Amino acid sequence: MKRKLIILLxxxxxxxxxxxxxxxxxxxxxxxxxxxxxxxxxxxxxxKQEGLLTGxxxxxxxxxxxxxxxxxxxxxxMLAGYFSGRFSQIYFDEDVKIPLMLTALCDLFLNTAIYxxxxxxxxRVHFFSYLSxxxxxxxxxxxxxxxxxxxxxxxxxxSLLEKEKxxxxxxxxxx
Amino acid sequence: MKKKTDPSGRGRHLLxxxxxxxxxxxxxxxxxxxxxxxxxxxxxVIVTPFQNGINEIGKWLTKQLTGFQDVMKLAEENKALxxxxxxxxxxxxxxxxxxxELSRLEELYxxxxxxxxxxxxxxxxxxxxxGNWYSRFVVNRGTKDGVAVNMxxxxxxxxxxxxxxxxxxxxxxxxxxxxxxxxxxxxxNTSEPCVVTGNLLMMDSGKIxxxxxxxxxxxxxxGTSIVTSNISDKYLTGLLxxxxxxxxxxxxNLTKSGTIIPAADFRNLREVLIITELKxxxxx
Numbered sequence: 001m002k003r004k005l006i007i008l009l010x011x012x013x014x015x016x017x018x019x020x021x022x023x024x025x026x027x028x029x030x031x032x033x034x035x036x037x038x039x040x041x042x043x044x045x046x047x048k049q050e051g052l053l054t055g056x057x058x059x060x061x062x063x064x065x066x067x068x069x070x071x072x073x074x075x076x077x078m079l080a081g082y083f084s085g086r087f088s089q090i091y092f093d094e095d096v097k098i099p100l101m102l103t104a105l106c107d108l109f110l111n112t113a114i115y116x117x118x119x120x121x122x123x124r125v126h127f128f129s130y131l132s133x134x135x136x137x138x139x140x141x142x143x144x145x146x147x148x149x150x151x152x153x154x155x156x157x158x159s160l161l162e163k164e165k166x167x168x169x170x171x172x173x174x175x
Numbered sequence: 176m177k178k179k180t181d182p183s184g185r186g187r188h189l190l191x192x193x194x195x196x197x198x199x200x201x202x203x204x205x206x207x208x209x210x211x212x213x214x215x216x217x218x219x220v221i222v223t224p225f226q227n228g229i230n231e232i233g234k235w236l237t238k239q240l241t242g243f244q245d246v247m248k249l250a251e252e253n254k255a256l257x258x259x260x261x262x263x264x265x266x267x268x269x270x271x272x273x274x275x276e277l278s279r280l281e282e283l284y285x286x287x288x289x290x291x292x293x294x295x296x297x298x299x300x301x302x303x304x305x306g307n308w309y310s311r312f313v314v315n316r317g318t319k320d321g322v323a324v325n326m327x328x329x330x331x332x333x334x335x336x337x338x339x340x341x342x343x344x345x346x347x348x349x350x351x352x353x354x355x356x357x358x359x360x361x362x363x364n365t366s367e368p369c370v371v372t373g374n375l376l377m378m379d380s381g382k383i384x385x386x387x388x389x390x391x392x393x394x395x396x397x398g399t400s401i402v403t404s405n406i407s408d409k410y411l412t413g414l415l416x417x418x419x420x421x422x423x424x425x426x427x428n429l430t431k432s433g434t435i436i437p438a439a440d441f442r443n444l445r446e447v448l449i450i451t452e453l454k455x456x457x458x459x
Contacts, residue, residue, distance in 0.1 A: 016229060016302075018305040019226060019302035019305050019313075020226055020229040020301070020302050020303075021229060023305070024303075031307055033306070047186070048187075052186065052189060052193060062306075064214065064215055064218040065218065066305060066306075066309070066311060066347070071196070071198065072201055074197050075197035075198070078190075078193055078194075082186070085186070111308075114308055122354075124354070130375070130376070134375065137307070138307050
């Protein structure tokens with residue numbers, strides 16, 4: 001329960017950072033997608049179900065403030081969380097390489113979906129210009145930030161898991 | 176390593192349920208516009224104070240940083256500025272004279288609908304769109320300060336955008352360089368209408384598109400100012416959008432299209448002005 005509340009808190013902090021500080025940094029070519037990094041990290045560390053719920057919460061936050069169609073980002077982030085959750089049983093989560101690839105894939109998927117559903121339908125047909133001008137910079141930025149942020153999320157998540165486990169054991173002993 | 180054993184199927188069931196929920200939400204918002212505003216208002220109460228706070232910290236930091244600037248550079252700049260002041264004072268005197276003449280003439284023509292007369296309030300930009308696809312931002316003024324949807328936003332010498340959503344103490348603004356922004360504009364010298372649209376691919380070069388301009392006498396050239404038109408139903412008349420940068424004849428040989436350099440600088444938006452007056456339309 002406590003862990004879930006802390007994940008929510010982290011989501012919220014990521015959202016605030018992404019909309020204020022990281023948006024104002026001029027030297028970045030694009031805004032890194034912290035919410036996606038968090039979604040993928042949680043999905044990869046905790047499995048499909050938590051990834052899915054984290055993604056849903058992250059997307060819903062964007063929908064609340066910046067979306068036109070409610071549920072659009074929620075759906076995309078949810079799928080990203082679920083997808084990365086599929087890998088949690090195959091790989092160990094100490095290694096940063098798999099989450100790196102997962103964020104790259106998910107960011108690519110997310111932005112391509114946004115392009116096809118929101119831009120192509122309005123007659124913006126130059127997909128490759130958008131790919132190189134918008135999607136690619138964001139993917140690179142996000143992947144770079146994953147290197148740092150995955151470690152942070154990993155540490156937080158594992159210390160919380162440890163506490164949870166210890167709490168459960170002491171309860172067992174008390175009984 | 177402890178892994179949660181996910182009973183097969185449970186995750187998948189959840190996925191299906193959530194997808195249905197999301198699609199349901201999407202359909203609900205697309206069919207009726209009444210669902211989301213109350214939810215958004217409630218959420219705004221929780222997040223905007225924090226964004227405001229972070230913004231304040233950021234401003235303080237930039238202030239500290241700029242304080243460390245090279246003294247030599249400042250002295251040099253000071254000297255140059257002094258020279259400029261002399262020059263400008265002279266020009267200003269001339270302008271004051273012209274202004275007096277202008278106001279006299281304006282009175283004569285009863286032109287009372289100029290720009291400076293609209294009631295305005297200042298607002299600060301507190302957050303921007305989290306992605307890279309849209310140019311929307313949130314400011315720290317809302318309904319409690321008299322802001323309403325469709326109010327025009329000005330800043331740094333030109334039109335910035337329009338208020339699309341509003342809460343108690345925040346309002347989200349779609350800037351005119353946003354890809355989904357469409358403004359009815361007109362050339363200031365011929366009063367011929369055209370459509371001004373944002374374009375994501377040209378955002379880096381700082382330009383926006385315009386199209387559908389009739390100009391058979393070739394009066395619109397590079398540098399002609401484009402203002403909001405009188406037939407627009409959301410934008411007040413005569414707000415400066417920008418200056419024509421390129422113009423070419425369309426393949427239909429009737430209309431012209433090209434690009435505009437916006438008058439306002441969208442790179443570092445901090446403060447904006449919201450005109451707290453809505454355009455008079457048939458319904459209102």
